[in-house]
Amino acid sequence: GDSVTQMEGPVTLSEEAFLTINCTYTATGYPSLFWYVQYPGEGLQLLLKATKADDKGSNKGFEATYRKETTSFHLEKGSVQVSDSAVYFCALSDPKGGSYIPTFGRGTSLIVHP
Amino acid sequence: DTAVSQTPKYLVTQMGNDKSIKCEQNLGHDTMYWYKQDSKKFLKIMFSYNNKELIINETVPNRFSPKSPDKAHLNLHINSLELGDSAVYFCASSLRASGNTIYFGEGSWLTVV
Numbered sequence: 001g002d003s004v005t006q007m008e009g010p011v012t013l014s015e016e017a018f019l020t021i022n023c024t025y026t027a028t029g030y031p032s033l034f035w036y037v038q039y040p041g042e043g044l045q046l047l048l049k050a051t052k053a054d055d056k057g058s059n060k061g062f063e064a065t066y067r068k069e070t071t072s073f074h075l076e077k078g079s080v081q082v083s084d085s086a087v088y089f090c091a092l093s094d095p096k097g098g099s100y101i102p103t104f105g106r107g108t109s110l111i112v113h114p
Numbered sequence: 115d116t117a118v119s120q121t122p123k124y125l126v127t128q129m130g131n132d133k134s135i136k137c138e139q140n141l142g143h144d145t146m147y148w149y150k151q152d153s154k155k156f157l158k159i160m161f162s163y164n165n166k167e168l169i170i171n172e173t174v175p176n177r178f179s180p181k182s183p184d185k186a187h188l189n190l191h192i193n194s195l196e197l198g199d200s201a202v203y204f205c206a207s208s209l210r211a212s213g214n215t216i217y218f219g220e221g222s223w224l225t226v227v
Binding site for chain 2 (some may be wrong): 031032034035036038042043045046049051089093100101102104106107109
């Protein structure tokens with residue numbers, strides 16, 4: 001079945017550091033890929049997405065590129081801020097079987113210190 | 115306007131009680147979901163409805179029963195609550211297609227004592 005694997009956290013960084021959160025996936029179909037962010041006390045919200053190979057999703061300084069050859073969708077940001085502290089979820093949506101039910105990774109907590 | 119709203123936001127109740135969480139979306143989506151998030155932030159899908167019909171029902175105890183009176187509402191009823199049911203429950207909705215974004219509610223924090 002489909003699965004998403006993301007690096008375990010927490011990831012702890014100082015402000016203005018470079019961020020990478022790794023995400024790899026397995027899917028039987030041709031999935032769309034997503035990053036969602038969950039700020040403390042809130043629900044998940046879409047951060048960025050990519051629907052086909054080599055697409056780059058970007059938002060709020062974050063970006064991720066759909067790499068079909070390595071089945072990866074790593075999240076990066078050049079300079080993190082304290083306000084980026086949150087839990088980040090990688091997810092895929094696979095049209096296989098017609099259900100499109102998204103599969104989420106386990107989440108990676110990011111803590112940014114001033 | 116809140117896109118996906120769920121009530122109550124906080125719920126503390128005793129073991130053995132029955133409780134409900136309500137969810138409504140005003141996005142015109144055809145698919146709604148219930149997710150359970152544990153203390154380690156792991157997100158597990160419980161149910162998914164498309165146009166009021168159940169399309170997925172993961173291995174969830176039958177004490178949990180979803181009800182969809184129309185495609186804008188998906189309520190969650192829980193019978194005979196147990197300590198292990200303590201978690202955050204998220205309602206969500208989307209259009210049924212591969213590249214479509216899921217919109218989440220703010221969560222309902224359930225504590226069973």
